Amino acid sequence: MSFTTFLSSLALLIAGATAFPSNVSKLAAAYALQDSYDSSNWLSKFDVQAINDPTHGFVTYVDQGTAQNLGLIKNQGSQVYMGVDTTSHLDPNGPGRKSVRIQSKKSYTHGLVIADIAHAPGSNCGAWPAFWMVGPNWPNSGELDIIEGVNLNTYNQVTLHTSAGCVPNVGAGGQSGHPVGNADCGAGGGYTGCGVESGSATSYGTAFNANGGGVYASLWTSSAIKVWYWASRDVPANIRNGNPDPSSWGTPQANYAGCNFDQKFSNMNIIFDITFCGDWAGAVWGSSSCASVNPSCNAYVAQQPQSFTDTYWLINSVKVYSV
Incomplete structure (x- = not known):
């Protein structure tokens, strides 16, 4: 040479x-980090919404000042606590139990949303907590319920709600959960939605907490919406080190494909809330074992404040990555 x-x-x-x-x-x-929500910036990035509950629950959502004064929202070390009033005995025909509902100031179209949750609201009669995303002019801009359940449930349910005409191929490519609800995510005005119930008995509520909390990751693109869950001890290393790689995560809990997601889902905000009774927890009250304790959901929630001492969120962080 x-x-x-x-x-x-x-x-x-x-x-x-x-x-x-x-x-x-x-x-x-x-997957570049777009936003990080944690105890350092939580109340600067979320609005505390003192609104009437659109799901007709026995709840009074309070404003930020009231929530802070009552200890319903606060930093607990490096974590964010959001809970409910656990001391007041109420009139079942009066205002509902005080609680917190927050909504991100920022909205998103597409993204990878990863929520690290130390404690979710427990599986309690009357309780209906949710971690979800929703767009304006409901249901036309979509809703993605990432963590949701009612009463004594321990199996999480992921659900899409939108306008009529979104009939995804649920489970295409594999999923661990099983479909519930409508085939069309917008049937009946979008109220029922197209759900996927988790196959994991520790994916929600009291069992989720007893299992050490965990992480939910939701990937939303033009072609699919997928949701994964792991117990804290099983969270992939690439999530922990800030370089998430969904292609390495295996089968999701919920896997939606085949809908025109760009037409049906856009500009969605992140929401955490805890309501009581209402359109779901109240509607199924009579078919649950809770009805043997009290025939009325509202009366139970009004008269049993001590039942909700573990009805709270404790959040390590929510991170949104661009896709």
Whole structure:
């Protein structure tokens, strides 16, 4: 090999060496951190909504000042606590139990949303907590319920709600949960939605907490909406180190494909809430074992404040990555 050829080869090697990290960087940036919500900025990034409950629950959502004064929302170390009034005995025909509902100031179209949850509201008669996303002009811009359940349930239910005409191929490509509700996510005005109930008995409520809490990850693209759940001890390392890679996560709990997601889902805000009774927990009260304690959901919630001492969220963080 001539000296000139040697120099040319060396130049190519150096060029390749400098290009390689660039390629790695591009791959790592496939899911770039867009927003991080935690105890350092929670109340600057969420609005505390003192509104009438759109699901007709026996609840009084209070404003930020009231919530803070009552200890219903606060930092607890490096975590965010959001709970309900656990001391007041109420009139079942009067205002409902005080609680907190928050909505992100920012909305999203597409994204990877990863919620690290130390404690979710327990599986208690009358309780109906949810972690979800929703767009304006409901149901036309969509709703994605990521964590939701009622009463004594311990199996999480993921549900899509939107306008008529979104009939996804649920489970295409594999999912661990099983479908519930409508085939059309917008049938009946979007109220029932198309749900997937988890196959994991520790995916929600009291069992979720006894299992050490966990992480929910929701991937929303033009072609699919997928949701995964892990107990804290099983969270993938690439989530923990801030470089999430959904292709490595295996089968999701819920896997929706085949709907025109860009037409049906857009500009969705993140919401946490805890309501009571209402359109779901109240509607199924009579068919649950809770009815043997009290025939009225509202009366039970009004008269049993001590039953809701573990009805609270304790959040480590919510991170949103662009896709």
